[in-house]
Amino acid sequence: MKKKIQVHVADDHKILIEGIIAVINTDNDIEISGYSLTGKEVVDWFDEKKNKADVLILDITMPLLDGFEVLKHFNKNGIKQNVIILSSYDDIKIVQEMLSLGCKGYITKNNAGEHIVEAIKAVAIGEQYFSSDIQNILLKSFAGQQVPVGDAPNKFMTDTLTDRELDVLKLITKQFNSPEIANTLCLGISTVETHRKNLLRKLKVKNSVGLAMYAVKNNIV
Amino acid sequence: MKKKIQVHVADDHKILIEGIIAVINTDNDIEISGYSLTGKEVVDWFDEKKNKADVLILDITMPLLDGFEVLKHFNKNGIKQNVIILSSYDDIKIVQEMLSLGCKGYITKNNAGEHIVEAIKAVAIGEQYFSSDIQNILLKSFAGQQVPVGDAPNKFMTDTLTDRELDVLKLITKQFNSPEIANTLCLGISTVETHRKNLLRKLKVKNSVGLAMYAVKNNIV
């Protein structure tokens, strides 16, 4: 009898893990070797137990460490692990960043049920797998030459924002205008406007509303 | 033999529905009578088939119509339906708004698996049910006298915004400027600017950033 494919599942929603287990249990070639509810559990699972699954199914949004940081941790420590991202996000930038971090598959939660088994089998033998909607947006991104990979995506841009830019950004979210920000931070108005320009460029947004939306989405406020 | 409790599940993630079904199937008193993947499917299911489940499990984030709007539709049409909210959100404002819209239970996806069966049974016989984390934040909101109900914080301000104002607000959060909004909605620029003025006045914010922050905090986006 052939050894079954060992799968580890990481998602902060237990009910979703139970769903995945229920689906996977219908297949005889795959079995769940364990699960994690946070990103930290995932990296601990690797670091302490030196355990490895044939396939890791990984959510992006998780407490303590998110999916990005889990993959970065793997890369930093030279851990080779087949990873399938299972996420609600179908944003091209996120997919591309995950690919650059070395994930082997990406499926959305919308149509996970139909494809998760074949995704696991594909990735387990070293192939790539993307659900149909992800395939579509990847194809579009090639055809429309938007976001040519490589140059700074948008997710962990927080790291590259300087302290001063963060000061300005926070005050922007408090609905301060440039003169008010200048006054609050004891700066010239021109300086504040320069910071704004740099923020717009770095975060690739159109206007102050974009800055505010970025700030809330990335928990800067 | 007693009739089983009929449950309808609405969530845009099919895999999660499958998880719920798997969990519920372990109980002999409950059965799934159907499911919906969008809010629109839920209201259609009521309007067309005049069907009613003993319990409706309802996600908040869904395409076409979200959970708020589904409950509003029920209220407007006098439909009495036991509803359990199943959501990732544990924000006190959201819980309170859902309660004011008449939901009978609220459980988070984090610990749904353990409690979903008892939640269904409680709500089916007319009781309320909240998962432990929701109980905690509800208790805190009483003890800490935050959100004193009654005087317009910004809780039901959403209702006083007109449809058109909401259209404009949503596009503002997408970083559209007034000409772009005008073009998208087939309006004059002046009209868009009027809506902006009214939004600023109604929501008591200073600028577009304030509008965007309001929109995210109140889950309009």
Add this chain to the structure above:
DNA sequence: TTTCAGCTCCCTATAAATGGGGATAAGCCT
């Protein structure tokens, strides 16, 4: 029927934000 809220559009005017450009000084890393 009148009234009113909502939606539409316009005018004028000022304030602010955006998008280029450039410049200086301090500090850090190599």
Add this chain to the structure above:
DNA sequence: AGGCTTATCCCCATTTATAGGGAGCTGAAA
């Protein structure tokens, strides 16, 4: 010492947003 980043400030021009006013139309409610 040279290169880099950051922070600070200024110039320009243009576009957008804010703020006040008014005004016509529609459909629903009183």
